[in-house]
Amino acid sequence: MKTDVLIVGCGVSGLYCALNLPSDKKIIIVTKNKATKSDSFLAQGGICVLRDERDYDSFYEDTMRAGHYENNPDSVEIMIRSSKEIIADLVSFGVNFEKNGEKFNYTREGAHSRPRILFHEDETGKEITSHLLDEATRRRNITLIENFTMVDLVCENNVCRGIIGHDENGEYKSIVANFTVLATGGIGGLFEHSTNYRHLTGDALALALKHNIKLRDINYIQIHPTTLYCKNSGREFLISESVRGEGAILLNSKGERFVNELLPRDVVANAIFDEMKKEGTQHVWLSFAPIPEDEIKTHFPNILEHCLKEGYDVTKEPIPVVPSQHYFMGGIDVDRYSKTSMKRLYAVGETSCNGVHGKNRLASNSLLESLVFAKRAARDIISNYSTLKSNEEVNVNAFDYDGYEQEYKNAVLTAIEEENKKDE
Ligand SMILES: Cc1cc2nc3c(=O)[nH]c(=O)nc-3n(C[C@H](O)[C@H](O)[C@H](O)COP(=O)(O)OP(=O)(O)OC[C@H]3O[C@@H](n4cnc5c(N)ncnc54)[C@H](O)[C@@H]3O)c2cc1C
Structure with a gap:
């Protein structure tokens, strides 16, 4: 197959990148699973936005403090400054954020100094991503291929010319493209307990390692403090941080509070691990008691329903919660236009x-960051189109990918371990 732009992954970042490319460019989007099976569909709490100029310093400081001041200040500024434009785009695609009359209703999550998070019940990700997906499906220049797994990059002399992948029948195919965008999401599938979809196994990182594409901070992995405790391993159900933002409290087995619930995620997760160790328990408890029942029903209907299915009524009793792998701060190193160290390859x-x-x-910064920098990638691709030479030859090498899945997983886990050792 041949295309102008190839996008691997159809969560918010892949879809929004496609939607920001011009209609005269042929775009192929491939995804390893069904189009609706991405972490973007799972996002609960919401998406941050700069409410007004008076909030800039506080939003910036909250993001930096949560990130232990290891953030790239330039990227943080770009993200915050672009947030209003992104929200306006989403609204133009039909995304419906909670309102109070004509005005947006803002919620708050841990480590935010003030409410600045837009939301749609407790299914903000589904609301945003389904609208982007609908729009992408409507556009005639975009072809979406489901159940197609990227297993390698087609590249020569540090220039990317597309990917090799297999369809659901295991048949291998190459897709040649002028520009390739990796939008393959997180790495939760590498962990026993994670809130992520199991098929998100860091495939793009494995390929970056294989082809010497620069990575950054790959041992920065976020553990979310509150997922519903259950005995079996697999995808864990997230209890959104906005629940604590609205007043829910953490309790130990004696019913005592042991931490300020609104501290940054890593601090709260560590406090929970310490408490579990001290008490010899498998989990702690989260009580919704401070939140009015009406608000639980309107703001958190899916959490309420899911917990009921698991045998807990959050309006009447605390639920058992445990920290789980949730988010990947590190990844393929990119510049302010989302360009990787390989030419014609974006991430x-x-x-x-x-x-x-x-x-x-910081909570609810991920959807925003994904959208802001996906749009910047699209803009950069457009501005670089004129630099391409026509009639370039592409060599797709012969390959043998037997056992690649385990090999790729091991490569990523080993690289993370090595990075951890360096930091110790
Ligand atoms: C339970 C949960 C709740 C969250 N809540 C929030 C929130 O409230 N606010 C917030 O800002 N963030 C939240 N996040 C984080 C946020 O949802 C994600 O970081 C964001 O959606 C990632 O988007 P993405 O486009 O990068 O990847 P994803 O949406 O995960 O999409 C990845 C895509 O890549 C495809 N893919 C992967 N590997 C391959 C391959 N080898 N070949 C082909 N395709 C491949 C997948 O099939 C998928 O389509 C939450 C995450 C989870 C798990």
Whole structure:
């Protein structure tokens, strides 16, 4: 197959990049699973926005403090300054954020100094991503291929010319492109307990390691403090931080509070691990008691329903919670236009690292960051189109990918371990 732009992954970052490319460019988007099976669909809490100029310093400081001041200040500034434009785009695609009359309703999450998060019930990700997906499906220049797994890059002399992948029948195909965008999401599938989809196994990182593409901060992995405790491993159900933002409290087995629930995620997760160790328990408890029942029903209907299915009524009793792997701050190193160290190759969303989040991501900054830098990638692709030579030859090498899945997973896990050792 041949195309102008190839995008690997159809979460918010991949879709929004496609939607920001001109209609005269042929775009192929491939995804390893069904189009609706991305972490973007799972996002609960919301998306940050700069409410007004008076909030700039505080939004900036909250992001930097949560990231232990290891953030890239330039990326943080770009993200915050672009946020209003992104929200306006989303609204133009039909995304419906909670309102109070004509005005947006803002919620708050841990480590935010004030409410600045737009939301749609507790399914903000589904609301945003389904609208982007609908729009992408409507556009005639965009072809979406489901159940197609990228297994390698087609590249020569540090120039990317597309990918090799297999379809659901295991048949290998190459897709040649002028520009390739990696939008493959996080790495939760490498962990026993994670809130991520199991098929998100850091494939783009494995390929970056294979082809010497620069990576950054790959041992910066976020553990979310509150996922519903259950005995079986697999995808864990997230109890959004906005629940604590609205007043829910953490309790130990004696019913005592042991931490300020609104501290940054890593601090709260560590306090929970310490408490579990001290008490010899498998989990702690989260009580919704301070939140009025009406608000639980309107703001958190899916959390309420899911917990009921698991046998807990959050309006009447605390629920058992435990920290789980949740987000990947590190990734493929990119510049302010989402360009990787390989020519004609971009990376956007959770698989990339532009340094916005530093060592720990502030709640609800991920959807925003993914969208902001996906749009910048699209803009950069457009401005670089004129530099291409026509009639270039592309060599797709013969390949043998037997056992690649385990090999790729091991490569990423080993690289993370090595990075951890360096930091110790
Ligand atoms: C439970 C949960 C709640 C969250 N809540 C929030 C929130 O409230 N606010 C917020 O800002 N962030 C939140 N996040 C984080 C946020 O949802 C993600 O960081 C963001 O959606 C990532 O988008 P993405 O486009 O990078 O990747 P994803 O949406 O994960 O998409 C990745 C895509 O890549 C495809 N893919 C992967 N590997 C391959 C391959 N080898 N070949 C082909 N395709 C491949 C996948 O199939 C998928 O389509 C949450 C995350 C989770 C898991």
